[in-house]
Amino acid sequence: MISYPGFFMNVRNMFVSLIIGFPAGVFGGIAGVGGGAVMIPMMVGILKLSQHRASGTSLVTLVFTGLAGTIAYAAQGRVDFEAALVLAATAVFSARAGARFSHSIPEAKLRRFYGAFVVFIALSMIAKPWLPHVSSPLAGWAKWAVLLAAGIFTGIQSGVMGGGGGAVSIPAMVLLAGFGQHVAQGTSLLVMIPAGATAAWTYWERGNVDRGLLRGMIPGILLGTWTGAGIAGFLPDADLRRIFAAILFWIGIRYLSTPPPSRVEEDLEGA
DSSP states (O other), X not given: OOOHHHHXXXXXXXXXXXXXXXXXXXXXXHHTSOOHHHHHHHHHXXXXXXXXXXXXXXHHHHHHHHHHHHHHHHHTTOOOHHXXXXXHHHHHHHHHHHHHHHTTSOHHHHHHHHHHHHHHHHHHHHTGGGSOOOSSOOOHHHHHHHHHHHHHHHHHHHHHHSSOSXXXXXXXXXXXXXXXXXXXXXXXXXXXXXXXXXXXXXXXXXXXXXHHHHHHHHHHHHHHHHHHHHHHHTSOHHHHHHHHHHHHHHHHHHHHTOOOHHHHHHHHHHO
């Protein structure tokens, strides 16, 4: 016998998760990031998930963001597969460590620190034309050294914050390794797949993934990411960099505005 209240609740949650997934996918496709900055606040605010459960669910979905985005950017010839392999070589290890570390630090303090870091990166991306930076792509050991180091911090960011790590890997590729914005974003989306999967597994083991939401969220993510990547393909490199910087700045301000720990704890208890 069908339980009608339970049935309609499941349908509602699937519909809401689809609606959450689509704009997060568009966001990720345009900026080359995981979309956690869109999904996590909506899952916490609308679906009343805890922060850790929302982060874990976000990490599972960003694997599909990476898949759809990589296919779309690769079709445009804007993925550096060798660079992605080097970035992923260190990111997969640091992502798991970051996911474990995230459960042992005060959430509010972490969010404010991350917000300040992201705002700094956003301002650096906007100021790129006036800053000392690599004007053409690096080659050889210099390139690999930058990418290996960037991979470490990419994985940490992915594991701790439940995102794809693009806030670290894309600026590193653009400012330090001389990549174009489009190629940096396409490459970041590919790295997102193994790094996100590694971090997601740690959250999954701890029971911090809402599997029911994935049925609606994943189709929304796939469609949204393909749409966003298509839009990005029509934008000039400089304009895409400004959009990426603006998105980072918005994310940073949101994290900086995290309330004091006492209020965070009250909000989580109320959820």
